Amino acid sequence: MIFQELNRGKCKTYLVGCEETRKAILIDPDLLHTDRYIAMLGYRGLTLDATVDTHTHADHSMAAFPLHDLTGSRIIMSTYASAPAITDYVHDGDTVEVGKLRFKVLHTPGHTPDSISLYGEGRVFTGDVLLIRGTGRADFQGGDAGAQYDAITRKLFVLPDATLVYPAHDYRGNTVSTIGEEKKHNPRIAGKTREEYIALMNSIQFPLPDKIQEVLMPNQTAIEDDRTKFPELAELSKVQQLSAADVRKLMRNPEIVLLDVREMHEYIGDLGHIGGSLLIPLRELTMRASELDPYRNKHIVCICRAGVRSTTAAAILTGLGFEHVSNLHEGMLSWRDHGFPVVG
């Protein structure tokens, strides 16, 4: 197996390649180093089969989208990821093939709902869920300390002790650990009960990453243009979140307006859409907001795949003076899980 960490910094990007087939993947590639990755792949004579992002990152811009444009590489992310441009959504238990190598997808939420780890070849790539002698923050982006405790203790700490641990970040100069070491020495979680872990995580004041919205929003939406002015975090947190069941009940009221902000291929894709919903993709929303003028005084419910882009849409519309805008929490994924009807 070909294996190398390519960034040599606090943010880690791993190159994993199959010696026989010369196929490779990049795990968590950073936009800043796109040229380096292309050069390294060429130097080693590897074809980039796919990029895998362990989650939607808040601290660096993802290179997955430009690498896909340049090389045609597949974009692999969790089915709970929010961006529309992903080519291969994966679920817990799925396999990611790299030539003849096999990695199992473990859904390990907690840092974010869309966090996955990849396990295979004696290694586990843990993203930001489990770090070396630490764990990723669980205080925003849909983080959940309890879910994180469960993911680490039930999905990661059950792997063989000798499994090498490669996280997406390290701030202290570490490069690798093992499951056995983290089980014993990780000060955040070793020997702690679920309650103790949640209390500890709630007690830590994490600073927000620099330029968070400028980084996070394009990663969540795959929008890279200047026409969309993304809302501030505080505006996003004010958006009223409605469950799928709430929205279904509200639909008995003819005054309600359902606004789907996904791309057309998603609207008519696997998850379908809710009958009667209007479609204005998020990337066009600012320009086309006047189409919604007749509904200014009505209750508008924004909808997308995972509920992230639509929260942004709801905040944008509120900022444009629409009076009553809310969001379908966890989007069409939740709608489908409830078994509510869709149109193909």
Ligand SMILES: [Fe+2]
């Ligand atoms: Fe992260």
